[in-house]
Amino acid sequence: MLRRWIERMTPTDVIMWLIGGAILLMIFWGSAATLSAKTYTAHHWFDFIVFGLAQGSIYALIAMGYTMVYGILRMINFAHSEVFMSGPYTAYFVAAAFYSSGFLDQHPIISLILIFLTSMATSTLVAVLLERIAYRPLRTAPRLIPLITAIGASFFLQYTFRGFYGSGFQAYPVVKILEGEWAWGEFRILKFQAVVIVAAAILMASLYSFVQRTRVGKAIRAVSEDKETSSLMGIDIDRMIVTTFVIGGMAAGAAGVLYALMFKQVHFFMGFIPGIKAFTAAVLGGIGNIPGAMLGGIFLGLVESVGPSLFLDGLGIVAPYQLKDAIAFTMLVLVLIFRPTGILGERLAVKKA
Amino acid sequence: MKRFISLLLVLGIVVSLTAPLASAQEKPKASPAKPKAFVYEDKIGVVKIKKGDPIHIACWMVVAGPDASLGTDTKRGVEIAIDDKGGKILGFPIKLSVQDTGCNAEGGQAAATKLAADPTIVAAIGSNCSSEARPGAPILWKAGIATVSPSNTAPFLTDPSRGPEYDGYLRTAHNDKVQGAVAAQFAIKQLKLKKAATIHDGSPYAEQLQAVFAETFKKMGGTITAQEAVAPTDTDMRPVLTKIATGKPDIIYYPIFIAAGGHITRQVKEVKGLEKVKLMSADGTFSPDFIKAAGETAIGMYHSSPDFSAFGAGYKAFLEKHQKKYGEKPIAPFHAHAYDAAMMVFAAIEKVGRVAPDGTLHIGRKALRDALYATKNFKGLTGNLTCTATGDCADPMIAIYQMTADNVKKQVIPDKPIWSPAAAAAKSAPAKEAPKKK
Structure with a gap:
């Protein structure tokens, strides 16, 4: 066993492991130094973790769309970040109308539900149209072609929405019932963060159980396993693919509103960064694997929030939060060095790739 | 054969495209050799x-x-x-x-x-x-x-x-050597604050402005608790603000741009330990769009910016x-x-x-x-x-402005400063009472 392992090892592997080991060493060293300096107390760490969880659950919701489409079509839907943008940007106009008419303050729950529905409906519509117009005609084309098309569709959507709504940004109104915080002693959690985390958890759980427990979900999994065989079994492949895009679109639309509730700003380019991060999360968790995408998203959110303080403070690096993205991508490299298929990516991904 | 023709064609297109460009670049050089009586020469073109x-x-x-x-x-x-x-x-x-x-x-x-x-x-x-x-x-x-x-x-x-x-x-x-210094003077002399933190976004504008602010602030007896940085595209500022909160600053100076500035302004009050901190930004965010981005959280914050009243x-x-x-x-x-x-x-x-x-x-x-x-x-x-030898032409007059609830409601920037070094010097004798709001 050990001999075979040594025989199979290449110089590249050795170098990669050395790099990985060095990064790990830096991380442990930095963390130890930060923790022993005791600048941060328990409630600071708790805050960092909550911030990271809230951000991470949004990444996770978007990552689901990437990973499911990859699972079924073996392509990376780069336009998914625009699916994410289209929902909250359109729903903004509903939210602004509710706010200026006073409806938002009188019936916040109903308004929020309507805002969510608008956003999810728009994102779903965009996702379905995207599949129908841009991807379906290219289903049998070589794999690189849909990928390039996806990038093109991404630009097309971005600038279409810029044409619709202008190049400036819009500010989401403040929802009063989500302001404030719940506190236990010195630990506390902001209300809307709790809402974002809980809502994202419910959505992810329900979408996952839809894929795992229902007949349609089973059919989707069958199609992603083997298209020809499942079509011989009487499964309508096109319908299953559209369903996948619908689920991804719904998740992205909901994530969009959660994002807008957290950050209050929407503009036509807002999907780009979260999209890249969610894609990273999907790869991190093992692309094609739904729980992997969720785990990857939350992991990435946590690393971005906790990482700069924990790893870099101790190393004496000034202004560590500028390096937030670098940390996130270093984590991706680190995971891929030791587990090339991602955290939960099984050999399944290798077989199909 | 076909290949050869197409190659020729491509070559032809390339040549015809670059020819006018090349001639356009040559033209100015050729001009001094003009045989006419009118001669206009220039070293560059x-x-x-x-x-x-x-x-x-x-x-x-x-x-x-x-x-x-x-x-x-x-x-x-x-x-x-x-x-x-x-x-x-x-x-x-x-x-x-x-x-x-x-x-x-x-x-x-x-x-x-x-x-x-x-x-x-x-x-x-x-x-x-x-x-x-x-x-x-x-x-x-x-x-x-x-x-x-x-x-x-x-x-x-x-x-x-x-x-x-x-x-x-x-x-x-x-x-910004002027602007950063005025902002620091205001924080120390007028607001009587001792501890400041700064945030920049890695842009030369923000980085150098906060550096001038920090330097002046320290020189005048204040303490800088943190000089942090974010990326201009960042949205989640709570972690970096939590880090800043550990230093317990009285004021945060973040001379950055509108998108990130709006996020910081909104998220500051959500971070434990920063509920009472004063906020100051600079001319990069002095705009109605910033008020839109920050909403009601912008009320009461300060901006350093050119002094309209001295124009x-x-x-x-x-x-x-x-x-x-x-x-x-x-x-x-x-x-x-x-x-x-x-x-x-x-x-x-x-x-x-x-x-x-x-x-x-x-x-x-x-x-x-x-x-x-x-x-x-x-x-x-x-x-x-009057331009200096390095191209600084301004007659710099910087003042401090404060956002009022009325400004935020109407989404306009304040047009009257609350403090400026010149005005402060003029009435330094009777300036005992604190002229807080205008």
């Missing part, structure tokens, strides 16, 4: 404008995206200057073109490259963000285009160590024209600087431009640059402009 053709002035400003208000505001300043000139210099109409710069280095580089490729451009006005000027100004000067910036404030751009590639660069905006006599007339032409008040602090920049360029063109007997206007690029640098005691809206 001469722009020749045929009778009836326009004088092409290019703006490279941020007119799209979250910081669009900054560029739109300066563009309007230039447009009003053109109107005031009657649309003509030396009998030639003025043509204005605008390139978006995106408020980042890549955008500035792209816009400058585009302008540099256009031989009809006489002079440029821009850029808005210092990050754009850093790569952009050298590209323009390589093409012989002098540029006057209405809103770049980073000290580096006019520092003696900036290098000869910035020789074609001037600005009418203040140098020259023409400023009132300018405001009226602005209201008439665009139906609103200025939306950022640099419209008057842009007006002055445009007027300076026009005056320089008038000084060096010469009309040949056949009616062609000749403008020497080096001569134009030298004329701009020679600007002295130029009566502008922002004061008396």
